Amino acid sequence: MxxxxxxxxxxxxxxxxxxxxxxxxxxxxxxxxxxxxxxxLLHRAGNLSTVEWRTLWDLYKAGPMTIRELAEIQRADHSLLSRALPDMRDKGFVTMERDRIDGRQVLVSLAPPGRAVYEQVAPVMKRRRDALRAEFSPEEITTFLDYLERLEKFARRPIDTICESEFTE
Amino acid sequence: MxxxxxxxxxxxxxxxxxxxxxxxxxxxxxxxxxxxxxxxLLHRAGNLSTVEWRTLWDLYKAGPMTIRELAEIQRADHSLLSRALPDMRDKGFVTMERDRIDGRQVLVSLAPPGRAVYEQVAPVMKRRRDALRAEFSPEEITTFLDYLERLEKFARRPIDTICESEFTE
DNA sequence: AGAAATTATGTGACTTGTCACGTTAATTTT
DNA sequence: AAAATTAACGTGACAAGTCACATAATTTCT
Incomplete structure (x- = not known):
C-alpha cells in the first residue's frame, strides 16, 4: 500500500x-x-551501586554526617539514602546511630569494611575523572559546570513562571 | 561527647x-x-508522561514510524516504548498495526485524539524552550550541545578503555 | 508550660531508564 | 531450501529518582 x-x-x-x-x-x-x-565500573570494581559509592565517598572525605547532610551534599532526595543505608549497614560499610542530642537525626559513619571498599574502588573512579579531563580542557569543564548550574537553576523555577496562568482555570 | x-x-x-x-x-x-x-508542565498541560509527550511529538512531526525508529530518534531503549505504547493506544492517542511486509515491526501512527492532546500541550512546551533561549545565547546552546555530545560519546566508551585490565583476573 | 509549626527520617506508589532473555519473523549462508 | 544468524518486539527484574504522607522529636510562639 x-x-x-x-x-x-x-x-x-x-x-x-x-x-x-x-x-x-x-x-x-x-x-x-x-x-x-x-x-x-562500580559493579566491576567493587560491586557497589551508585548511591553506595557516593555515600562511601562523602563519608570518607568529610567524615560522619546525618542523612539529611548526605542528601544535601549529593543533591539527592533523602528517601534515596533512607532506603539505601540500612543495606549498607547490614553489609558492614557504615554504622548508623541516632543522635543523642537531636533524636530525629541519624548519624552515619564509615566503618572499616566501607573504608576498605572505598579504597578499592576509588582508583577506578579517579581514573574515570582523569579520562574525562583528557577530553575536556579545564576551561571547558568550567564552562560546562556553569551551563549545568544555570540549567538546573532554570529547571527549578516554579512552572508558573513558564506557563503562566493559562491553565489555572 | x-x-x-x-x-x-x-x-x-x-x-x-x-x-x-x-x-x-x-x-x-x-x-x-x-x-x-x-x-x-506535562501533567498540568495535558496529563501526559514524558514518554507519551516525546512520542506524540515525534509522530506529529515526522509521521508514522515503527517502535525501533521511535526509540532511535528518542535515544531511548525500545522497551520503554514497548511498555508505554499499549497504554497510549488504549487512550486513543495512537494506533499500532503490525507491518504486513515485515511482520516483526509495529507501525505506530498518531490518532486524532493524540493529535488533539499534542496541540494542546505543545504551546506550553514550546514556551519552555523559548524560556531556555532567554537564558542561553545561541552560541552557548551550541557549545552546550557540543559538550553533551562529547560527554555522551565518552560515557559510551567501553569501560575497559578506562579501567584497563586490572580487574579481569 | 503548652500549643503550633518545623524538621528528620521512613515508606508506599510511581516514572524513567537499563539489561537480559525469550519469541517470532526476516535475512544470510551454505 | 534448510540452517544459522540477525532483527523487532515483549517482558521480568532491577536502579535511581520523585512526591506525598506518616511519625516522632525539636523549636518556636503565645
Missing amino acids: GKRPETDETRLRNRKAREDNNVFSRLPAVYAATRTQAHK | GKRPETDETRLRNRKAREDNNVFSRLPAVYAATRTQAHK
Missing part, C-alpha cells in the same frame, strides 16, 4: 536532527550513558 | 563544593530537575 513513503529516511533523519538540537531531549540520554558507565 | 566538631559546617561545605565541581556528580541533579519540570 506504500504507507511508508520513499522519503522515510530523510523524514526520520530530520526529526532526529531536531531532537539532537534540543538540550532537553539530549540530556536524558547523556545522563543515562554516564549513569550506566558508572554502574558498570 | 563532641562527636561532631565545630568545623562541621566548613567540612561539609568543602565537600559539597567538591561534588559541585564534578560533572558526574552534578549531572544527576540537573537531569532530575529538568525531568521534574517537564513532568509538572
